[in-house]
Amino acid sequence: MSVEEEGMSLREWLWLKHDDDNNKIERLRMYTQVVELVDFAHSQGNPLPDLRLSNFLLLPSNQIIYFPSSSSSSSTRHYSSSSYHVTPELEKRWYAPCPHQEEEDDLFSANVYSLGILLFEILCCPFVSVEMHSAAISDLHNRILPPTFISHHPHEAGLCLWLLHPHPSSRPTTREILKSQLLSGTEDLYPQSTYSVIVDKSKDVEFEILLDFLVSLKEQKEKHALELHQYIQMLETDMNRFQHNNVSNMLQTRMKKYISQLETAYFSKRSQLQLSEAVSNERNDLDLLRNRERCPVQEKHVGYSDDFLNGICKFLRYSKFEVAGMSEMDNILNSANVICSLSFDRDENYIAAAGISKKIKIFEFATLLRDYVDVKYPVVELLNKSKLSCVCWNKYLKNCLASADYDGVIQVWDACTGQGLSHYTEHQRRAWCVDFSHVDPTQFASGSDDCSVKLWSLNNFSSCSSHMLAFGSADYKIRCYDLRHTRIPWCTLADHQKAVSYVKFSDSDSLVSASTDSTLKLWDLKKTSLEGTSTDACCMTYRGHRNEKNFVGLSVLDGYIACGSESNEVFAYHKSFPMPITSYKFGCSDSISGDESNGQFVSSVCWREKSNMIVAANSGGSVKVLKLV
Template sequence: MEGSSESNSRGLNTSGVSEFLPAERDRSKSFLSHIGYVRSLLGSHKEDTLRADDIVRALKCEDVSLRQWLDNPERSVDAFECFHVFRQIVEIVNAAHSQGVVVHNVRPSCFVMSSFNRVSFIESASCSDSGSDEERPKETMKKSQEVGGSRKEEEFQPFPMKEILAMEMSWYTSPEEDTGCANAYASDVYRLGVLLFELFCPVSSREEKSRTMSSLRHRVLPPQILLNWPKEASFCLWLLHPEPSYRPSMSELLKSEFINEPRESLEEREAAIELRERIEEQELLLEFLFLIQQRKQETADKKRIRQGAEGVEAEENEDDTLDSTLLESSRLMRNFKKLESVYFATRYRQIKASASASNDKPLARYYSALSSDGKSSVSNLTQADSRQGGWIDPFLEGLCKYLTFSKLRVKADLKQGDLLNSANLVCAIGFDRDGELFATAGVNKKIKIFECESIINDGRDIHYPVVELASRSKLSGICWNSYIKSQIASSNFEGVVQVWDVARGQLVTEMKEHEKRVWSIDISTADPTLLASGSDDGSVKLWSKTLKLNQHGVSIGTIKTKANVCCVQFPSDSGRSLAFGSADHRVYYYDLRNPKLPLCTMIGHTKTVSYVRFVDSSTLVSSSTDNTLKLWDLSMSVSGVNEAPVHSFMGHTNVKNFVGLSVSDGYLATGSETNEVYVYHKAFPMPVLSYKFKTVDPVSGLEVEDASQFISSVCWRGQSSTLVAANSTGNIKILEMV
């Protein structure tokens, strides 16, 4: 029996059943990893004030084995509760069968139930793992815990004993398995019948339990279940039929009247369970944030005591780890209210999305996972699980990203020979596809190509471009081709779009349909033959570099608007969609197969939208001269209009000029009219980091204040932590987040 138990439990997990519900399995592990990371930033490796185990214990302290729950002598039958538990296990078994896996371990000891009656599959303990009766006494163990100076007795029930597990294996073995026949799906159905019987037939003693379960092997049911629960008893007998072919399949079981009949007050009970879960999750994270706040206060107090005892010298020699701890802690506490607001906003959006997905019906996740024909699927079940708790993982991941870096440091200064030239404003910066070369363009009518690594590694007084391309007019934008490494496109103040070959230093083609200045161009990453441009003439034009007609500068499509177009961009995964920002304060998202009407219009900015960038295929960020960046979720639009940005990022100053915008791995870099570079993370509306360009008088060499200078362009180096920023005087720096 021991070998059988071990084989079944191990075989089940290696066959992949646990992978059917990854969100349920990984949630506590992910939560621990996030909190462990933040704890390390707060210096908790030195002291035990903040413990991840303490934080997570609220989620786990009331979890209990389904076997223990069933065998509780005080348990009374609640039809809705029992049906809810049974339905969840049916869904888990069906998920396995749909993948061609026989579960084997459909036994109470293989499931854990939370205080909200949420059932999760676990790797069961085998008979040999349980220990002997001498090693584990039968009486309840007690553990003393200090609570506010007093002692509180907490009772812990031991895991099912070896003899209980052995008997359970016997109870849940189907007749065909007793005769040595191969295990099959029908055996799992038999085990569901035994489980249904245990749910609706509680017994008060172990001896009575043994007698009742022995009778069940012969399909003899006790009088109380026949009298009190006739429908359940009849359904149980169907599942327990001695002939496997007469038992229902999982699809028949899910279609049965017993499973699908309406039950009074079920929706209200499910809604109450969901509400309790939400409250517990909210209280858990609030407790976590308050613990961080408490840890910060304790660290600050210790620092003050150390400074008072050791004087200024102690402060100068203070450990770097403590400095970093205080910096991160200070940033957390300074933005504590914003973090709290983001947490509740994130939760609210998830509740709203879940309600919309289930047609505003407060059914539990396992009910909402059912498809329209009443069947269940692994994907639906997994999605339902993730909707309940998966929302917190992105929040904690964002918190970790927010705390990962502590400052922006200068890796290199790009020093050019014409720095004193007043016409040095850099309007655009762009990296090539491999992040090896970057180009700058601006009012000096030149595209300059620099090799990034040589600038970082060579401490030269003056850096020269490896290639320099001359234009007839001031340049407003550039964009590298992601497929042809040496190809770059530019736009200028005369309304001309040009394509250049950097390797040969030559102009390839010109496109002259725009009537006014072209502010922005973009080459599609998914379709590198497609180019878009936006102009002050109120139009967006599409160009294809594969058409011979294009040698004469004829566009293949035009989107007309009522205001100046300041920026255009394709999503990285599609050449059929395009977003652009306009002087009418709006962001437009088009399906290019139907260019007459926008697919979505984003309304929220109060001034001109100067930049748009895609964060991913369904999320974009826009920059405006109203001092904000806004994050938009394209899936949240209603009737083609989105008036509710996910976040409004504030901290930088932008009321007049184009200051640049770039996106990398969720980090958003932008300039400011205070001559500073700001970095945000998409998860939170406050800045992560900032760096102020120093203004040096060229004659005296001293730092001076110059309110007229501003950051004019920024660009990340691919998906790295390095970015290039330039200001209005042509001062270019390579910065790195550390």
């Protein structure tokens, strides 16, 4: 009888154990055997090729052996017909180091990286679907762990992040893994009062960042113990969930810089947990925003701590902007080069730029990234009769885009032929914006200085409902309408001190607005009221950029917010915290310091959804592709 006939792959074993919620110790024992096998091979000077879950077999004697030839057969039999199927090719992609990591010249260190993936799989498998499984592995390559994993396996999460360190030299050896208390003392790990985990002291680990914040805040609150006793109790409860190791002075300085803002956000999340989920005055109209049949299922956070952890990890994931490409328009000193609007096409292969030059210039995005090309020429140029204020590409119809201009004309274009398809002249004054619905590609709206929003097109649509429309106005307010009942606004939001220039839906329950009062605001639509103005719906105010008179752009993507500034800078925020993540100054090598140059300002920004890149343009006609790193 062959080895394969006598045993089963670890992937098959995990599937058979998927209903057992109390087998964590058994899974860690299996993982310890795997590490021992890899360690033995390393001690003989032989790294293991193709190290992945299906290449380890569990024999009837409960012994694990490395048998790479098993993957081709066992992968076809270890799931029932009702479960998803993991092919050898897919599994190999999961266990390959992430492309943006350092080159894996050291195969021994590459084995350790694969052990990090394997540890995550042993503790988490199986998933509901292969798509969710692949998404989790993709996040893992970026060292992003699910909040539920961190909550249920805090010790293992620290070890996992160490094994997946982007620098091979900073990963542990297999012998160091075996000597860790997590594996060497597996039987003593439970009861849960033990909090021993090996964390690399030199790496920027999300656990260390969050824990350093909690400890720093605890020290501050202990000075006022009598007055703040309740706060300290809250902090001590949460600190018990995380293992603390010393972090670098740089991280401590960075956390203390924003300690007051982080404190506010932390206790805000904390207090939300204590509030009843059932609000007596909640309106039935909220069903309009909670209708998510067309939206992907979103994972619910376990609690405030997971939500806060997710936010702080995303906030500190990036620290600066890096220029990935750029383009300078002709005659940079000419004021006619102000770019007022940017928009990507459906597939994000082309970007349209429009402004007061009366032209819509369409660039191939890939050409903007080529350093060896000094002058980037547009592939198509559309000529308009008047200065352009806004351009928007239809997200479903590839060649269809719309524009708004200073004469109040709304134009629909065929980007492929460069011809105008139709135009609308109902506005009496300058039209400032136009936007296609993200749900219904046939709907679009425009807003104008004539104090009207025309319903052939929408200023801004909710990406979760074809009925919701929101727009800002010069009276400092934001109005949301249900297009099925347009007699009165569905809600009116007020907290800005000056005119509202942009409104973007962040998700089905919230939107972001920009104003010339130099602030952005996040609004919770669950806290709005049909009667009167909703003044308590603002849940976050963002400050750092400068905006007093110009349109500087606003773009949102996956919780990240980008806007321009009259200091000629691009700013990035995360919705969880009121301070900017970073900024980039046009024409200045220092991304933080530097004064305004020649009165120029950033006039438009646009996230590229397929990457962590943003395209930004300023009033001097300069276009730059910036990458968050």
